[in-house]
Amino acid sequence: MPVMEAVWPVTALYFGPAAAVGYHRWGRPKSRRWQREHGDPPDKPGYATTAVGVSHCGAGCTLGDIVSEFALFSIGATVAGEAVYASYIGDYILALALGVVFQYFAIAPMRGLSLRKGLVEAVKADFLSLTAFQVGLFGWMALTAFVFFPAPHHLHPSDAAYWFLMQIGMIVGFFTAWPVNTRLIRRGIKEAM
Numbered sequence: 001m002p003v004m005e006a007v008w009p010v011t012a013l014y015f016g017p018a019a020a021v022g023y024h025r026w027g028r029p030k031s032r033r034w035q036r037e038h039g040d041p042p043d044k045p046g047y048a049t050t051a052v053g054v055s056h057c058g059a060g061c062t063l064g065d066i067v068s069e070f071a072l073f074s075i076g077a078t079v080a081g082e083a084v085y086a087s088y089i090g091d092y093i094l095a096l097a098l099g100v101v102f103q104y105f106a107i108a109p110m111r112g113l114s115l116r117k118g119l120v121e122a123v124k125a126d127f128l129s130l131t132a133f134q135v136g137l138f139g140w141m142a143l144t145a146f147v148f149f150p151a152p153h154h155l156h157p158s159d160a161a162y163w164f165l166m167q168i169g170m171i172v173g174f175f176t177a178w179p180v181n182t183r184l185i186r187r188g189i190k191e192a193m
Contacts, residue, residue, distance in 0.1 A: 004030065004052070004193060007102070010059040013066075014170035019055070026052055030193075052193045053181040054174050056106065057129040060099025061091075061137065062170055068094045069166070073157040083154065084145040092134055099130040107191055125190040128180050136176030140169035 012019035029041030068090040079085035108118030155162040184190035
């Protein structure tokens with residue numbers, strides 16, 4: 001599954017060693033090389049299927065958030081005088097775009113869909129999942145900006161602590177996206193990976 005080959009390292013950006021363990025247990029057995037050497041991959045438990053689905057959505061969120069955060073910081077973007085509000089808008093738009101691209105390349109080849117139908121299915125599979133992920137992340141970002149580091153001591157993307165706290169926010173987002181992904185996978189809207 002080529003898309004998942006990109007998802008695992010992106011997941012490791014925020015989940016660190018837990019992503020490496022997940023890849024070892026559930027990602028490697030899906031690789032062509034592993035299957036040539038060992039045969040069919042073992043079945044995954046339901047929680048693992050959901051975790052992989054959330055990781056897939058989280059990859060688009062993570063990449064979108066990283067690119068957006070640096071771009072917005074470099075131009076000094078704010079909304080209502082707050083950088084965090086500009087981040088919400090930019091992060092969500094870019095995360096959704098990248099999430100749909102990731103989902104398209106997972107869904108369209110498996111189902112043999114045209115570009116248009118593949119994009120429609122990708123949006124159906126990723127919109128709610130990605131939104132739930134971002135809700136958790138954005139809630140954490142609000143705590144970081146207004147409670148832990150209120151003005152004038154806001155952290156910025158140029159601070160290492162900012163990215164450490166974003167990692168925590170992405171983990172929070174992973175868990176807020178869990179119930180939505182469970183439903184989407186059970187209903188067949190999102191592919192079980």
